[in-house]
Amino acid sequence: MSLLQVEHVSKHFGSLIAVNDVSMTVEAGQLRAVIGPNGAGKTTFFNLISGFLRPSSGRIIFDGEDVTALLPARRVWRGIARTFQVTEVFPELSVRQNLRIPVEVASGYRLRPWLSRSADAKVAAHVAELLEMGGLADKADRLVGELSHGDQRATEIVMALALNPRLLLLDEPTAGMGDQETYAITQLIRRLHKDGKLTIVLIEHDMRVVFHLADRITVLDQGSFLAEGTPQEIAANEAVQTAYLGQAA
């Protein structure tokens, strides 16, 4: 069974149709890229999947369960984690604390007024693992707000991983990054996908990143579905070329 089925979702803001009858099916273990020119409705589409917005119509099925009406926190509990286009972290807390919070929440400790020594040690070990994964071990006790843009992005991604997600949604993970940072993040995502067998859906503007990572690509244009296929198919698709060239040339 597919892990994620998005069925004919639409989102209207007044008379503006941001997403118009889009469907998408993502198999477990797949890395799906969602691309499209500016204003294609990619981020709105993402917000519908993660629960940030409620669709005007259509259904979202996650692992066989209809999650269309579930609040964001409940979708997280079912295994959907996301990052944001503009980095959303806890700037005045240390990297370690930024990771500790999701680890504790995912361990079911969010209401605990204290932790046993063994539980605390387990949390700390998991945090250390995540720090290593994000290449943040040497910056663990610095405030996230003081880190470079790339490290903040990495923090946000490993925060999402701390939730043990079954589906990871990444909204433009390399936005605003230099080549070096883009490469590091791309490698991280690739490892999560290849080694961690994690199902990932990402929005990305950098086509090198998209073609390097994605198994399949979905193309949106002006809120509507335009095409879907393997990277090779999409690269050869005339409608996609027109959409991009027509806009940017």
Added chain:
Amino acid sequence: MKDGPQDYPKYVGAAVIWLALLSMPFWINRVGGYTQLGTEVLVMALAATALNFLLGFTGVLSFGHAAYFGLGVYGAGLTIKYLLPSTLAGMAVGVLTAVVAAAIIGLLIVHLRGIYFAMVTIAFGQVFYFIAFRWNNVTGGDDGLSNWSRQPIDFGFARLDILHSPVTFYYFVLFFFAVAVAIMAALLRSPFGRTLLAIRENERRTRFLGVPVDRHIWLSWLISCTFVGLAGTLYALLNNFADPHTLYWEQSGVFVIMAVLGGMRSFWGPLIGAAIYVVLQDYVSTMTQNWMSFIGLFFVLVVLFFPRGVLGIIRRKVVP
């Protein structure tokens, strides 16, 4: 979480504060104060610290905490006067009244944010003020509730004469202050406390980490109001009097001023703020009726030049 050397100044600071509080009755007279003034500092510090649990550590501004403070005041006063001449019974009823009111009102308002939340807390607070103000034959109306007093506490084997010995009463209050503050400090270092910091830092991120934000804010509000209610009962006992102005929204503003003045990002900030406020009020009000304008001026200067409060200045000097 383990503490490192970076936490040592914090421990030294806490040790100094506890020593000062424990020894207060021995030196306060020599610096021109009196024991009851010290007790009032403690009571107000407890209220401001409790408010700051919500304001400084959850990032939610309430302008209606006087309601729960005042419910503690009247709960204690009415119980001792009409129901049962027992200090502890009065305190229990006072705190319970505040908790029940906060739990119900909290449910109605936790989905609001920012200025809307603050406005609604004022509105609910004023309801209680007008009840106390109008219900003359029970609450004493504008004159307040008098002709009652705190009662000595009999343990059977020992008797705590908090009525006639101000020093005994000071330590009685210090005991409750210590317990309340210890609970709040422990909570803030727990996983639950960290979700509150997370909400303060970035609500959207917290929601998408799987935290039901409204429920956590409700809990933080309830904890905050509980200890404000406790402070209210102690305030009633201190004065042997219930004053309707303890329910008035101005009183809520005073708690906020204390927290901001001392430094709302530091746990002990509200204590410092309360001490400054209460002592300034005591000294300056003997010289001029316009003492509030001096406090206001001081407050404006602190907010303009030291946005992290008085304790923020000290901390910056100690921890570079």
